[in-house]
Amino acid sequence: MTRCLALLAVGLLLAATLPLPALADPLRAAPPPLATLYPAQFRPAAQATFRLPPGIAALPVSWEGMPLDPGMSPEAWAPMETGPTISGAFEPGRWRIAAHAADGVTYSAIVTLAPGQVAEITLNSPVYRGRLLR
Helix, strand or coil, X not given: CHHHHHHHHHHHXXXXXXXXXXXXXXXXXXXXXXXHEECCCCXXXXXXXXXXXXXXXXXXXXXXXXXXXXXXXXXXXXXXXCCCEEEXXXXXXXXXXXXXXXXXXXXXXXEEECCCCEEEEXXXXXXXXXXXXX
């Protein structure tokens, strides 16, 4: 009886020192955090920072992103923050990113983001709505 209790105590001590994923399935590695994966693809998110070109007037800017690849989730990206620089996590693939300034000027670019990539992108292509600004 004492020997059984000793073996049980050793087993519990060993189990207490193992990480939780190893206890659940000791033959598989620990999965990456779910917050950085897109469930349908099981690919890590791409981190991207978008900015307007230098010298642009300090006006409020709203940002949006539309996924372009057919296999991507149809959800658009539209952060609540406004400003000339914005960051976010994206599903890997092609995106159309647009920044709409309060003066009617829209900056737009099509970008490709790879899984796990950290990107810094400046939108240099203005598309004017209404009259051409000089």
